[in-house]
Amino acid sequence: MTHRHEDIWIRTDDPSVIGAVRRAAVALATAAGFDQNRTGQVAVAVTEAVSNLVKHAVEGAVLVRPHPERPGAVELVAVDKGPGIADLARALRDGYSTSGTLGIGLGAIARMATGWDVHSMPGRGTVLVLHFTRDGLHGPPLRVSGLRRAIGEESVCGDSFAFADAGDAISVLVCDGLGHGGAAAHASREAVRIFMEDPHAPPAAALERLHRGLGHTRGGAVAVVRVGRENVTFAGLGNVSGWIAHAEGRQGMLSLPGIAGHKGRHPRQYEYALPPHATVVLHTDGLTDRWDPASFPGLFAHSPAVVGATLLRDAGSRRDDACVVTVKQGQ
Incomplete structure (x- = not known):
């Protein structure tokens, strides 16, 4: 794999970035041959993830790009420096919607993605990585x-x-x-x-x-x-x-x-x-x-x-x- 796509990190300090990142993700999914339903799932998941950063994160930034390891997949990387998620297991459960936390909707976001991973430390911040494939199949572990x-x-x-x-x-x-x-x-x-x-x-x-x-x-x-x-x-x-x-x-x-x-x-x-x-x-x-x-x-x-x-x-x-x-x- 060669890296031909310029990684453009977008700071999430303004609500206008939600639409910008969603449009970028939809464009990548469309170019990769995602059907309308799957592209819609990408749009919803990306919108929710970036909205959480805009509303709750400290020094949030997001990157959306073609996946570097898995051809045809779309990857979203979201980082911030706080507040962190105190109880990830609870945040991933259905119906968890306590305001003021990055954990809102995390379970739904994870279900729409082909694969996901998150690491969070209260007071230090959260890193969330999602990737989406056309067929939703997981494939081999990412290495x-x-x-x-x-x-x-x-x-x-x-x-x-x-x-x-x-x-x-x-x-x-x-x-x-x-x-x-x-x-x-x-x-x-x-x-x-x-x-x-x-x-x-x-x-x-x-x-x-x-x-x-x-x-x-x-x-x-x-x-x-x-x-x-x-x-x-x-x-x-x-x-x-x-x-x-x-x-x-x-x-x-x-x-x-x-x-x-x-x-x-x-x-x-x-x-x-x-x-x-x-x-x-x-x-x-x-x-x-x-x-x-x-x-x-x-x-x-x-x-x-x-x-x-x-x-x-x-x-x-x-x-x-x-x-x-x-x-x-x-x-």
Whole structure:
């Protein structure tokens, strides 16, 4: 999968965004071949989810896009920084409608979606992820997600990602184009193009090819990872961070100094054991590397999209483009 759709996060501080996000979701569903009834369900679910953010959330934001892992599906990601949902189980039950909470209508929203996941901490906020398919069938478990956010009010993000799933292993690229804006975006998109020519090559070989191929661009920090069933192979050049995270902590993966396309050592790859139920996290320096899994109770039992969106919300900096990719092998 290559990332060709620009992730546009919309702040939910005005009621007018409800209609804007609904129209975007309906347009994506229509383009993907959803029938009228299914498109209507998407419209209702998205309207309810965004309305809750507008009415109750603190610093809410929403993203609607083609699903990065499941072709033909539509994904909605909603994040906020409060108030949180104190009793998720109660919020998911029919008839729960206590005012003043993001839990209103959550059960109905979840039933209309093909798949959904939510993580909430009172006082810290909520992340809700929904996806919709034409036929409503669930398909295999989702294993990988990538999210991007441009610096400030920019509409173009200088960070990009790509991934390819070979069944027994998932290969991922993350590139942070040098600087930001159009030139940085060109460099990172070129990295995606080069990577996808042979996405299942060993990470060191892929990184060597990227280093050679980005010479005509600004270049950037690049990491390539191959996530197998029991191990992770990682090669990085520059300040893209790689982590193996679980509920109790995390292990960092080694990236060499340099700028892909301009200067750096001969790429090397390193292999790490992958504990059961761990999540592999790659992110650019638009996220601080000081996040601690222990400060997110229960998060790393959730889907890759919820993990990534939570980290983007809490560790992301508005002073730089940001990109995070999360991978689970579903053990």
